[in-house]
Amino acid sequence: MHNLHIKENKPVVFQELTLEKFRDLMKRYPEGRQKSALVPILLIAQEQTGGFLTVDVLDEIASILQIKPIEVYEVATFYSMFSLGRVGKYVIELCRTGPCAMCGGEEILGYLRNKLRIDVGETTADGLFTLRTVECLAACGNAPVLQVNTEFYEKLTPEKIDRLIDELKSKAGKPIPFEETWAGKFC
Amino acid sequence: MGRKILLEHIEVPGISRFNVYRSRGGYETAGRAIKEMTPAEICQEVNRSGLRGRGGAGFPTGLKWNFLDRKTTKTRYLVCNADESEPGTFKDRYLMERIPHLLVEGLIISSYALGVNTCYIYIRGEFKYLVGILEKAIREAQTNGFLGKDILGTGYRLQIFVHPGAGAYICGEETALLESLEGKRGNPRNKPPFPASRGLYDGPTVVNNVETLASVVPVIRMGGEVYAAIGKGKSTGTKLISASGHIRKPGVYEVEMGTPVEELIYSDEFCGGIRQGKKLKAVIPGGSSVPVLPANLILHTAKGEKRLVTFESMEEGGFDSGSMLGSGGFIVFDETTCMVRNTWNLARFYRHESCGQCSPCREGTGWMEKILWRIEHGQGRMKDIDLLAHIARNIEGKTICPFGDAAAWPVASAVRHFREEFERHLEYPVCNPDKLDIEPLFLRTK
Numbered sequence: 001m002h003n004l005h006i007k008e009n010k011p012v013v014f015q016e017l018t019l020e021k022f023r024d025l026m027k028r029y030p031e032g033r034q035k036s037a038l039v040p041i042l043l044i045a046q047e048q049t050g051g052f053l054t055v056d057v058l059d060e061i062a063s064i065l066q067i068k069p070i071e072v073y074e075v076a077t078f079y080s081m082f083s084l085g086r087v088g089k090y091v092i093e094l095c096r097t098g099p100c101a102m103c104g105g106e107e108i109l110g111y112l113r114n115k116l117r118i119d120v121g122e123t124t125a126d127g128l129f130t131l132r133t134v135e136c137l138a139a140c141g142n143a144p145v146l147q148v149n150t151e152f153y154e155k156l157t158p159e160k161i162d163r164l165i166d167e168l169k170s171k172a173g174k175p176i177p178f179e180e181t182w183a184g185k186f187c
Numbered sequence: 188m189g190r191k192i193l194l195e196h197i198e199v200p201g202i203s204r205f206n207v208y209r210s211r212g213g214y215e216t217a218g219r220a221i222k223e224m225t226p227a228e229i230c231q232e233v234n235r236s237g238l239r240g241r242g243g244a245g246f247p248t249g250l251k252w253n254f255l256d257r258k259t260t261k262t263r264y265l266v267c268n269a270d271e272s273e274p275g276t277f278k279d280r281y282l283m284e285r286i287p288h289l290l291v292e293g294l295i296i297s298s299y300a301l302g303v304n305t306c307y308i309y310i311r312g313e314f315k316y317l318v319g320i321l322e323k324a325i326r327e328a329q330t331n332g333f334l335g336k337d338i339l340g341t342g343y344r345l346q347i348f349v350h351p352g353a354g355a356y357i358c359g360e361e362t363a364l365l366e367s368l369e370g371k372r373g374n375p376r377n378k379p380p381f382p383a384s385r386g387l388y389d390g391p392t393v394v395n396n397v398e399t400l401a402s403v404v405p406v407i408r409m410g411g412e413v414y415a416a417i418g419k420g421k422s423t424g425t426k427l428i429s430a431s432g433h434i435r436k437p438g439v440y441e442v443e444m445g446t447p448v449e450e451l452i453y454s455d456e457f458c459g460g461i462r463q464g465k466k467l468k469a470v471i472p473g474g475s476s477v478p479v480l481p482a483n484l485i486l487h488t489a490k491g492e493k494r495l496v497t498f499e500s501m502e503e504g505g506f507d508s509g510s511m512l513g514s515g516g517f518i519v520f521d522e523t524t525c526m527v528r529n530t531w532n533l534a535r536f537y538r539h540e541s542c543g544q545c546s547p548c549r550e551g552t553g554w555m556e557k558i559l560w561r562i563e564h565g566q567g568r569m570k571d572i573d574l575l576a577h578i579a580r581n582i583e584g585k586t587i588c589p590f591g592d593a594a595a596w597p598v599a600s601a602v603r604h605f606r607e608e609f610e611r612h613l614e615y616p617v618c619n620p621d622k623l624d625i626e627p628l629f630l631r632t633k
Contacts, residue, residue: 028348030262030305033388035370039353043312071370078372078542079353081312097536098274098475099431099518102529135356135536136274136475137313140431140516141438150315 004073004084007055014060018048022064035067038075042082051091051149052083080134081150088123088130090168092116094146097136104156105144109133111158115165128172129165190417192405192425193398194441197285203320205327208288214333216408217295221341224407229300233403235411237423242268242359242396243474243514244589245498248403254383255301256391264392265303267294267400268364269310269317272356273474274536275516278427279397281439283310283317287324291347293400295333296407298345301393305346309364312353321349356540360588361394362386363542374544375588396514398427419445422497426515428457433521435459448472448494449486452519465521469604472501473513475533476593478600479526480510506600527612530601531559537594545586551578552594559598567613576602 014022022041029036041061046053058076062069076082083091094100094109113119116129123130139145142154153164191197201207208214220229234249255263267290271279283290290308298306310317325347328334336344350368352358358367362376365387386392402424406414415423422444428451431437436459442451451457452467461467470485471477488494489508494501501512520529538552555578558571579599582591602609 028350030388033369036350036368038370039312039367040351043351043353067370074372075370079312079355081354096532098471098529098532101532102432102520102524134354135539136272138271138273138277138280138311140275140277140518141429143431143437147313150313152316 004055004058004077006052006085010056012049012054012056012060014045014048018044019064026065034065035071038065038067038072039079041065042072042076046082051087051089052085086123088128089172090128090148091130091132092146092148093132093134093137095135095137095139095144096133099140100136100143100145103143108144108146108156108158108161111161115161128169190425190443191441192417193282193289193401193427194286194439202286203284203288203324205288205324205331208286209331213288214292214328214331216404217292217333218339220296220407221299221339221343226300226302229296229407232407232411233300236406236414237411237418237421238399238402238406238414239422239498240396241398241402241426241514243273243476245512248395248399251383251395252301252393254381255393256384257302259384259391261390262305262388263301263303263390264387265294265298265301265306266361266364266368266387266392266394267306267308267397268359268361268394269308269314269397270352270359270364271314271397272311272359273476273514273516274533275431275471275518276429276474276514277431278429278439278515280314280317281429282397282401282427283314284320287320288328289401289404290321290397291324291328291334293403294347295328295338295345297393297395297400297403298347299343303393304344306348307368307387308347308349309358309368310349310351311358312351315351318349318351325349355542356536357542357588357590360590363588364394365392372542374542375590377587418443419495419497420499422499422512426496426512428496428515428517430458430517430519432517432519433462433465433524434519435462442496444495444497446496448496451496451517452486458517458519461519461521463521465523467519468522468524469520469526471510471516471518471520471597473511474516475518475536475597477511477513478506478509478596479604480508480600481604484508484604485510506596507603510600525563526601526605526608527559527563530598531556531563533597534559534594537590537597541590541594545591547582547585548591548594551582551591554578555594555598562609562612565612567609569610569613571613572602572606572609575599 025037025040026034058072059069062072118131120133137145144156145154196202196211230252238248240246294306355373357363358373360375363373367373382392418424425441425443428440440457453460467482469479469481471479488503498512503509534556538556541548541552543549561567579595583595
């Protein structure tokens with residue numbers, strides 16, 4: 001998913017709280033180097049616009065940072081944590097690298113595909129889950145490992161996967177609380 | 188040899204909080220350094236300690252600090268590399284999660300020594316929860332006067348910011364990290380100029396690993412010479428080893444440099460032996476980028492000496508029979524592991540993570556992955572094995588950054604040490620039919 005293909009031609013308006021957070025991030029870098037805040041800002045923006053970035057959002061961020069849109073596009077397409085296509089509410093990212101793969105990660109992937117009845121890169125019909133494989137998450141000691149929206153779940157077994165999916169399904173109706181650090185309300 | 192220097196207080200409940208850390212003697216060293224020592228004295232202690240970079244390359248930290256251009260009027264920076272993405276390495280995460288103040292204290296001492304007023308911690312985006320932990324530690328240090336405009340009334344000012352990345356292994360390479368910190372794609376820069384003269388925002392910059400900067404605290408606390416007496420030869424102090432794979436007790440262990448590898452793998456104090464009573468087959472001793480070694484060569488060098496956890500001992504034998512200590516990511520394989528499948532897995536990792544700037548790496552990693560895939564899936568040809576070694580040779584040393592070497596070595600070493608297994612795969616491709624293709628049941632019934 002490294003092509004920019006969602007353009008809705010709708011104006012993007014961030015809440016004042018979010019904009020304040022953006023300005024706060026920009027202040028961390030020297031005068032004239034506000035472009036440094038691009039990656040942290042994109043991470044917040046993605047979280048607040050439903051888990052993926054549209055071209056409209058990227059353009060808005062370019063104007064906030066006073067840089068050219070292409071400078072935002074090239075960054076958004078480079079880093080693997082940015083989704084440029086629609087994703088489910090919960091993005092399940094399973095580590096597939098070395099230690100995880102040899103300590104049961106491959107079996108967990110098979111189990112997840114069967115359980116959710118989707119293949120890697122797909123989203124369930126109810127829009128809840130997107131299944132992805134990612135490279136090393138630096139938690140090899142607790143292999144196999146996955147992340148749901150950047151939250152770690154470690155030492156996985158099929159039973160734990162069952163519990164996790166049930167828990168996420170029951171939580172789905174309720175709003176997700178934002179963490180302190182990148183706080184802000186849904187825009 | 189379970190001497191703990193870095194992780195001495197890691198088991199103390201609540202050590203991540205300022206008060207608890209302070210009550211265990213935390214920030215004493217930083218206070219003493221800023222009040223009583225000159226920056227040059229601190230640099231000298233680090234030089235004497237023989238501390239070497241813990242991120243992978245093992246470059247002497249004191250020397251790196253000496254290279255920093257102190258004459259220019261441009262702003263200097265210290266950047267902490269917390270982009271821990273090397274497969275098999277998870278020590279920095281452990282350290283930052285459990286005892287974040289140790290890193291903050293190390294940053295304060297190092298920044299003061301380098302004459303830096305702004306310091307960035309570049310952390311991988313997947314560690315989002317750690318951003319919160321670190322920012323809390325920074326806030327606490329600031330409230331207690333160890334950070335800010337006038338530290339402990341000495342007039343020295345320092346601010347530390349946490350900067351998250353967004354998922355790119357290449358950003359662990361120092362110049363790619365600086366590019367990323369400037370808000371660009373993580374494409375490594377040509378060297379020279381080295382970051383020490385022109386780094387972040389064109390200013391002189393030092394980039395150090397989390398463990399290295401945390402190690403500065405014990406170095407200053409006990410003095411360079413005392414620290415240098417720990418360890419063996421030019422590998423001084425202790426090293427955090429992230430042990431993973433088929434062992435009884437995976438985890439992070441602090442070992443004194445010079446501990447025998449055999450003790451590390453089999454002693455109950457550390458990894459506790461191979462799980463389920465299986466036999467050891469091979470070990471990648473320094474994160475996935477370093478050459479893999481078969482059991483006999485990891486326990487003893489080709490000369491028959493015991494292999495030790497030191498930079499020198501790991502390299503003993505060069506590329507024929509040695510490896511590297513790298514970042515200390517110990518990945519242990521038992522006898523059931525298929526080396527072809529494992530090498531294919533790592534080749535896929537490097538293909539995925541290549542930034543695409545240099546052709547040998549961009550194309551070569553893809554070719555290696557394809558060839559390994561077809562050997563693993565029963566479509567290999569005899570000449571493929573030599574072809575793999577040939578491609579690896581043509582990536583190595585022909586790229587801007589060391590990523591090319593990192594991608595080539597695992598494949599080249601696997602072919603060198605496990606050639607028979609590759610050949611057997613050509614005849615009997617399915618060595619582990621359960622794993623070959625985990626096709627979901629619903630796809631089969633469609």
